[in-house]
Amino acid sequence: MAQLAAFYERMFFIRRFEETLLDLFSLGKLVGTTHTYIGQEANAVGLIDHLDPDRDVIFSNHRCHGHYLAFTDDAFGLLCEVMGKAPGVCGGKGGSQHLCKGNFYSNGVLGSIVPVATGIALAEKKKGTGAVSTVFLGDGTLGEGVTYESLNMASLWQLPVLFVVENNHYAQSTPVELELAGSIAARGAAFGVETAELDTTDVDLIHSAAGQAISRIRETSAPYFLVLNTYRFSPHSKSDDQRDPAEIEERRTRDPLLIAGARLADDERSAIEARCEDRLAEIVEAADAAPAAAPEAA
């Protein structure tokens, strides 16, 4: 029960963080772009609970805020980064898609992160650290050829890579049916990589499956291919959404916050939510007051 409460708190915080970013855009306090994780929170929270930020490595993609928060809990550094403020985790140089802190990295070109994560796994294996290198893909990433080159090498060299495919059923505006042939899970199996597929937004089920995957990698030092079928409620980035509202409404009945929240007592849930709102308000206020990232004086 304590674990579920902790998961709910992390998921709720990610949800409200991302909603806050969209609000800040409306207020003109953010420029550039962002890709929110709203609806997919159970994946990051359930999976990353098994990773050790001091040892394991994550390489994430353009939709990286949920992974970043679950791994580092550094909401202030992320918000400042997205807002172009000097205390941002990359000094405002990276912005929403290009994060780096400790063992966490993200980059904005789909597919390009997959071979880098494979090289990270090779380095960690050679060093004997026992680290797992986790890389987050989406259904869209499966269109990039380097994904398959990397699966081949990770299997050939038996590298500790966890390939996580978060299939949210849309590559920007294009439904998966128009971008992908064949089975997603079969793609991992074709390279001799142990594969599992889940079709749930229940954080407990994701936590359990991810735990098995990561245990297998730690035992065997071999790669694992984990397909998480999911859905994002928010647009691809900010307001670019032409999906059928009825489809989104139907998916909202399986909101990971509803599923986890229903297992908590009302007062406990309310206390968690209030704590998150307070924490977020403080962070927004501090980030808003922080100085803008600016070139160093000559």
Next chain:
Amino acid sequence: MTPPPKRGVQALNEALHEIFGRRDDVYLFGEDILDPYGGAFKVTSGLSDAYPDRVITTPISEASLFGVAAGMALRGQRPILEIMFGDFISLGLDQVVNSISKFREMYDDQVTVPMVVRTPMGGRRGYGPTHSQSLEKLLLGIPNICVVAGSECHDLGALLIQAVEDERPVFFIENKLMYGRVLRRPEDGHIAELAVRESDGPYPALTFSGTDFAEASATIVTYGGMLPVVLDAVTELILEHEIFCEVVALSQLLPMELDTVLESVSRTGALVTAEEGTLTGGFGAEIAARVQAAVWSDLRAPVQRVAARDGIIPSARLLEDAMLPSVDDIVAAVSALEGVRS
């Protein structure tokens, strides 16, 4: 005692053995690099027998291998990636442009990417349009990488060791003909009849003079496999036309540092650039822009560029010769400079 003459492939191979012996974080990746084959051009010969855990033969997956090397480098290792033909760097350019060159700066100096990409460039072997190119210019527009191309008069092994020790990502360009040629290092400040100065810095430039650095008619700036062609042209200009030139052979193409070129132009007042890659948007174009901006008043003539024609490199010998820059092209470019005949 002067050391025995050494060919390019031998100098590079010895340097690899030296750096592998010195550092246990150096890894080598590439296609067909294992012994007894030892790589398509044999540069890696003997390494996999000596260091089986650190020499990794790979699938034919260049686009990903650049990223694998980047991942190794991010996590504190020193990967060397051999790309069998320089023509194939195009497959890895996404990683170079969007990952390898960007990580350090976009992550606010929290990381470095100390990796080396070794690859042979150049034609004159009849390999045809996709195995003969000199594509260095594709790299010259990418900020935050280093491009190094030694010549047969440089200490090639020292350049390669320096590249592995460099904290930056380094493209190390090797010329195919240089593998088989005997290297010629300066002795008592001379190579053959030419006086030679070597600049300071990790990747030195060599300046050659037929007048012992007194006034001369023109400076020719070049690099890599074009140097012997340029030196042949310089000899012909002296013997048949009594025109004396200085030659600057850069080994660091990027970041572009032209102090040696500007210094030479201050003595000669004219500049010709010579490269084996195609003309448009190339090495010579960038140098011409920088030199005319820096020393316009020293120049008595427009900068001339010698390069390959803008087209493919055909396979047939005579067609390839017609495409690539020749001794005659360099002689003609120098002869055409205003005021070159006194």
